[in-house]
Amino acid sequence: MFYPDQKEAFAKLLTVVKGRRVAVLGHMRPDGDCIGSQIALTRVLLALGVDAVAVNRHPVPRDIEPIVQDTPFLLWDEFTSEDHIAINVDCADPIRVSQKLVDIFPQSLANIDHHISNPGYADINIIEPVSAATCEVLAGLFFDFDLPVDAVTAQALYVGIATDTGQFRFPSTTQQVFKICSRLMDCGASPNEAARHLFENERFNKLALLQRFLASLRLELEGRVCIGRLPLKAYHDTGAWREEAEGFVDYARDIAEVEIGILLEEYEDGTLKGSLRAKDAKYRVDQVAKFFGGGGHTCAAGFNVDSNIEKFYHEIVAKLEEHLADVAPVEV
Amino acid sequence: MFYPDQKEAFAKLLTVVKGRRVAVLGHMRPDGDCIGSQIALTRVLLALGVDAVAVNRHPVPRDIEPIVQDTPFLLWDEFTSEDHIAINVDCADPIRVSQKLVDIFPQSLANIDHHISNPGYADINIIEPVSAATCEVLAGLFFDFDLPVDAVTAQALYVGIATDTGQFRFPSTTQQVFKICSRLMDCGASPNEAARHLFENERFNKLALLQRFLASLRLELEGRVCIGRLPLKAYHDTGAWREEAEGFVDYARDIAEVEIGILLEEYEDGTLKGSLRAKDAKYRVDQVAKFFGGGGHTCAAGFNVDSNIEKFYHEIVAKLEEHLADVAPVEV
Structure with missing residues (x-):
């Protein structure tokens, strides 16, 4: 049984x-x-x-x-x-x-x-x-x-x-x-x-959005963090749906030396959604999400803030720098 | 047993x-x-x-x-x-x-x-x-x-x-x-x-190459074919390895209406490698590959020619037009 x-x-x-x-x-x-x-x-x-x-x-x-x-x-x-x-x-x-x-x-x-x-x-x-x-x-x-x-x-x-x-x-x-x-x-x-x-059933628009996301990837904090950005314009230009960005954040996390992958997405109402994915539970990305009013699991968490990517980018990098100071890089 | x-x-x-x-x-x-x-x-x-x-x-x-x-x-x-x-x-x-x-x-x-x-x-x-x-x-x-x-x-x-x-x-x-x-x-x-x-062990260079590949995607023959191109410059600019393009052609094939996905890659010695992936065995992409001196399976085939992308692009589109004329689009 x-x-x-x-x-x-x-x-x-x-x-x-x-x-x-x-x-x-x-x-x-x-x-x-x-x-x-x-x-x-x-x-x-x-x-x-x-x-x-x-x-x-x-x-x-x-x-x-x-x-x-x-x-x-x-x-x-x-x-x-x-x-x-x-x-x-x-x-x-x-x-x-x-x-x-x-x-x-x-x-x-x-x-x-x-x-x-x-x-x-x-x-x-x-x-x-x-x-x-x-x-x-x-x-x-x-x-x-x-x-x-x-x-x-x-x-x-x-x-x-x-x-x-x-x-x-x-x-x-x-x-x-x-x-x-x-x-x-x-x-x-x-x-x-x-x-x-x-x-085998993807829309061309989704691949266009993925291309924008990949082009936006930036390594931060000596490569421990990788951040991808989808401003409103990326959605407008490509005609992709919001749900089609699901899973994109994994591309950022899946880079060899990266410990935390992040996706920042702008919304029409002036808010911004952040998604965090860590390679290990010890990174406690739920704590980072909580700091910005969100929540989730130790390896996968998210939040929404009233901001845009330009304003918020430095805030999240600063928070992550503080957060990661206490966590030793994971062995791969 | x-x-x-x-x-x-x-x-x-x-x-x-x-x-x-x-x-x-x-x-x-x-x-x-x-x-x-x-x-x-x-x-x-x-x-x-x-x-x-x-x-x-x-x-x-x-x-x-x-x-x-x-x-x-x-x-x-x-x-x-x-x-x-x-x-x-x-x-x-x-x-x-x-x-x-x-x-x-x-x-x-x-x-x-x-x-x-x-x-x-x-x-x-x-x-x-x-x-x-x-x-x-x-x-x-x-x-x-x-x-x-x-x-x-x-x-x-x-x-x-x-x-x-x-x-x-x-x-x-x-x-x-x-x-x-x-x-x-x-x-x-x-x-x-x-x-x-x-x-979870990708190089940043590979994602940069993927971004180039996605940016190059073009639908041809009323969307039945999707072709991605990696010229020499894409490898030079990104520092990606040849082997890191493996699997890229699937992005082209995995688009909903696309029947055949193609990747064209330029090599230093003036040759060009073509990879073909079909959604169904009936597309017999091995026959297309054979026409250009290559071979493979009904759904996955490849070839090498002495050419470059600019010269060869129209040749392969013309060959595919002829080849696809006899094959009805597959039901998804």
């Missing part, structure tokens, strides 16, 4: 949903793990004869869309609750489903997640913080309970795991992750098919 | 090497799968009490170097044969080990590989063309024979599989690949550690 400790809770969930209508809710600005979890749970419930539908505040991202197939998947304003009960997936906090959906579902029946910060806010809580993805938890439970996993379900679960592990790069990539992926392929998942829509 | 059909051949290999000195040879300009295979086989032979050493014509690439650890690994001119016998890994053709090493070892005892074109040129031939990597074949055989796989061996095998599957993206990523990776993690392999040296 993958999740013996969750046997009781998941059995209870399967009993409670019998004869009910179920809405499977994901979080705002959903990612691959969120969408994959919603598709998979909705389909398995349907296969068990439960009337289920996935419902979200925001649309399925373009690169994830191909995995939805014939799964019933609605936006909040297309959905009418007919005495539905809600199951939240991949939502560390109930408000993550959006205020709109909390208004419809003030209390969720169940909460299936892998975020350590999840307090267990539903009637039934299945939280596995060591797991790489909510899709890993669901796949494990489906296999443990011998539930019907069709090819679309398998592919959705695979995509959730592949995206939430950074394509099997993050420390969360465990022995169990590979074991479950192998089982999902038995059920029809295709890593190559997933790679095609996840990675 | 992973490879029941190879049981006899591998058993024979293990018998023949007893009491002999063994040189484990890889191919010129070695990649992750080659180095990983050499490390793994050398270590397992050593653990079995066989005097083994890995020997190559060219050095271990910088991003792969961390997996070598304490494995005996020599360049051809550091190696003195004392009645050694040779085992080739990941070499589809004997000459791939280099003329220098063929001069030392005119005939290899064994040949372990996953390339379909391998004719079986050694006394013992273990060729598994369906496998994603030679490291997958070796890992499967080690597990089948219950041989001692230490953490360094496991990591080397993992890196070979991860690199040769494009980090689990290529069609060669099978159910068995994940099963073997899971077993390798049991033995101490760390995907995150691998990711750190494979992906």
Whole structure:
């Protein structure tokens, strides 16, 4: 069994949903793990004869869309609750489903997640913080309970795991992750098919924005920090979307001698977003983010300030100089 | 068992090497799968009490170097044969080990590989063309024979599989690949550690070259083709190495509407190298490469011509126009 400790809770969930209508809710600005979890749970419930539908505040991202197939998947304003009960997936906090959906579902029946910060806010809580993805938890439970996993379900679960592990790069990539992926392929998942829509579907505009970002890279503090800048003009000139800059900061961090990579982005409302990525938890970039009113994890954090790149650049370099004075460079 | 059909051949290999000195040879300009295979086989032979050493014509690439650890690994001119016998890994053709090493070892005892074109040129031939990597074949055989796989061996095998599957993206990523990776993690392999040296170790110069490449991208033939150009000046200005442009062509191919991505690189000797990558085998880019005196696979091919980008650009666009006239755009 993958999740013996969750046997009781998941059995209870399967009993409670019998004869009910179920809405499977994901979080705002959903990612691959969120969408994959919603598709998979909705389909398995349907296969068990439960009337289920996935419902979200925001649309399925373009690169994830191909995995939805014939799964019933609605936006909040297309959905009418007919005495539905809600199951939240991949939502560390109930408000993550959006205020709109909390208004419809003030209390969720169940909460299936892998975020350590999840307090267990539903009637039934299945939280596995060591797991790489909510899709890993669901796949494990489906296999443990011998539930019907069709090819679309398998592919959705695979995509959730592949995206939430950074394509099997993050420390969360465990022995169990590979074991479950192998089982999902038995059920029809295709890593190559997933790679095609996840990675071979870029807009030219995004590459133009990446070019601007790379041209802006500057090494600071004797190469310990690398900062990339995307002023408003970069977005205007290239026609790229905000979401297309996601992951750019990794290029800055991935330089050999660099310890912290940073992306500064200007917004139309006169604010500036900072993203920080460190090579090691010891850099505590969450502390730097907190200083500027933001937060996050030890290796990945962010903040928003009322400023622009020209004004703010020297501030963040000064703060980092102070912050890094106490941290010895990491061995590569 | 992973490879029941190879049981006899591998058993024979293990018998023949007893009491002999063994040189484990890889191919010129070695990649992750080659180095990983050499490390793994050398270590397992050593653990079995066989005097083994890995020997190559060219050095271990910088991003792969961390997996070598304490494995005996020599360049051809550091190696003195004392009645050694040779085992080739990941070499589809004997000459791939280099003329220098063929001069030392005119005939290899064994040949372990996953390339379909391998004719079986050694006394013992273990060729598994369906496998994603030679490291997958070796890992499967080690597990089948219950041989001692230490953490360094496991990591080397993992890196070979991860690199040769494009980090689990290529069609060669099978159910068995994940099963073997899971077993390798049991033995101490760390995907995150691998990711750190494979992906977080870039030179600033490489990013500068990537920026030049992205700035040069041009859509041709109504967006069916995207061409990037690296003139000599791009290398001179950025100080990037030739090998650092590897993978750039994928950025061109990965654009949503693009069917074929192309990279044109100028060389100091007045030649030009073309790399072609297609989204689907039906594009037969090997035929385009062949027209210009090169070759390769249906999805990935290349050629060298005596020309420069300015002169050659229109030639390749014209050839592609003719070639693509017969191929319908692929559905994404």
